[in-house]
Amino acid sequence: MVLNMIVVDDSALMRLVIARALRMLGLPIGRIDEAGDGVAALAALRTRSFDLALVDINMPHMNGIELIEMIGRDAELAQLPIVVVSTEASKARLAGVRNRAIRFLRKPFDPERLLEAVVGALGGQP
Amino acid sequence: MTITPAIRAVTEVEALRTAIVLAMERLCFASAEGFSEELPSAETVEATVAFRGPVSGAVAIAIPQLALHSFVTALQLPEIAEDRLARADFVSEIANIVCGNVVPRIFGRNSVYTLSPPELALPAGIPIAVAVVHFEAGSVAAMLYRTD
Numbered sequence: 001m002v003l004n005m006i007v008v009d010d011s012a013l014m015r016l017v018i019a020r021a022l023r024m025l026g027l028p029i030g031r032i033d034e035a036g037d038g039v040a041a042l043a044a045l046r047t048r049s050f051d052l053a054l055v056d057i058n059m060p061h062m063n064g065i066e067l068i069e070m071i072g073r074d075a076e077l078a079q080l081p082i083v084v085v086s087t088e089a090s091k092a093r094l095a096g097v098r099n100r101a102i103r104f105l106r107k108p109f110d111p112e113r114l115l116e117a118v119v120g121a122l123g124g125q126p
Numbered sequence: 127m128t129i130t131p132a133i134r135a136v137t138e139v140e141a142l143r144t145a146i147v148l149a150m151e152r153l154c155f156a157s158a159e160g161f162s163e164e165l166p167s168a169e170t171v172e173a174t175v176a177f178r179g180p181v182s183g184a185v186a187i188a189i190p191q192l193a194l195h196s197f198v199t200a201l202q203l204p205e206i207a208e209d210r211l212a213r214a215d216f217v218s219e220i221a222n223i224v225c226g227n228v229v230p231r232i233f234g235r236n237s238v239y240t241l242s243p244p245e246l247a248l249p250a251g252i253p254i255a256v257a258v259v260h261f262e263a264g265s266v267a268a269m270l271y272r273t274d
Binding site: 010012013014016058093107 | 151239
C-alpha cells in the first residue's frame with residue numbers, strides 16, 4: 001500500500017520543500033499532489049483519493065482554516081487525516097476548528113517532527 | 127510587573143534573531159555566524175507580513191540579492207535554483223515564518239493573530255526592532271513594526 005498525499009501551501013517553494021521532506025521520511029509514499037490555496041485543494045480532494053493532507057493556514061482565496069472546515073462538512077472527506085504545517089501564530093487560530101484528526105507542525109520544522117506529525121495523523125499506522 | 131522599554135527591545139531583537147536562525151537552518155541548512163543590527167548596504171529583496179490582533183504591526187525581511195541566490199541554491203531544488211520568482215517566494219516564506227513565530231513570542235501566545243499574505247515591499251515607518259543575522263552566504267535582516 002502506498003500513501004497519496006496533498007501539500008497545500010501558497011508558497012511553491014514550501015510545497016517543494018515539504019514534498020521533498022516527505023519523500024525522505026522512509027514511508028511508502030506514492031503520489032504527492034500540490035495546491036496553492038484551499039480552493040484548488042478542495043477541487044483536487046473531490047476528484048482524487050488522498051490518505052493525508054498537509055495544510056498551511058495563511059493562504060489567499062480560501063485559507064487553511066476555511067479549507068479544514070469545508071473538509072469537515074463534506075461527508076466524503078470528513079475522515080481525511082490532516083497535518084497543519086504553519087507558524088506558531090496559526091496554532092491559536094486552530095482552537096476554533098473542531099476536527100478530530102488535526103496534527104500541528106510548526107514551521108520551520110525538522111524531519112523528526114514531520115515524521116511524528118504524519119504518522120500521528122495516520123493513526124500510527126503508516 | 128512593569129517591563130521597561132529597554133528590556134522589551136532586547137527581547138524583540140532576540141526573538142527576531144532566533145526566528146531567523148531557525149528558519150534558515152531548517153529551510154536551507156545555513157548556520158548563523160554572528161549578529162548585528164546594521165542593515166545590509168547591498169541591494170536587497172524585501173518581503174513584509176502584516177499581523178492583526180490585540181497588537182497590530184508587521185515583520186519585514188530583507189536579504190541582499192547575492193546572498194539570496196546562494197540561499198535558494200542551498201535548498202538543492204534544481205527546479206527552482208535559477209527562478210527569480212522562487213527567490214521572491216523564499217523571502218516571502220522567511221517573512222511568514224519569522225512573523226508567525228515572533229508575534230506570539232513577543233506579544234503573547236494566548237491571543238489570536240491574523241497574518242496577511244506576504245507583500246514584496248517594506249512597510250512605511252520606523253521599525254521598533256531590527257535584527258540582522260550573518261551567514262556564510264550573506265545576511266538576513268528582520269524588522270518589527272507596530273502600526274497600532
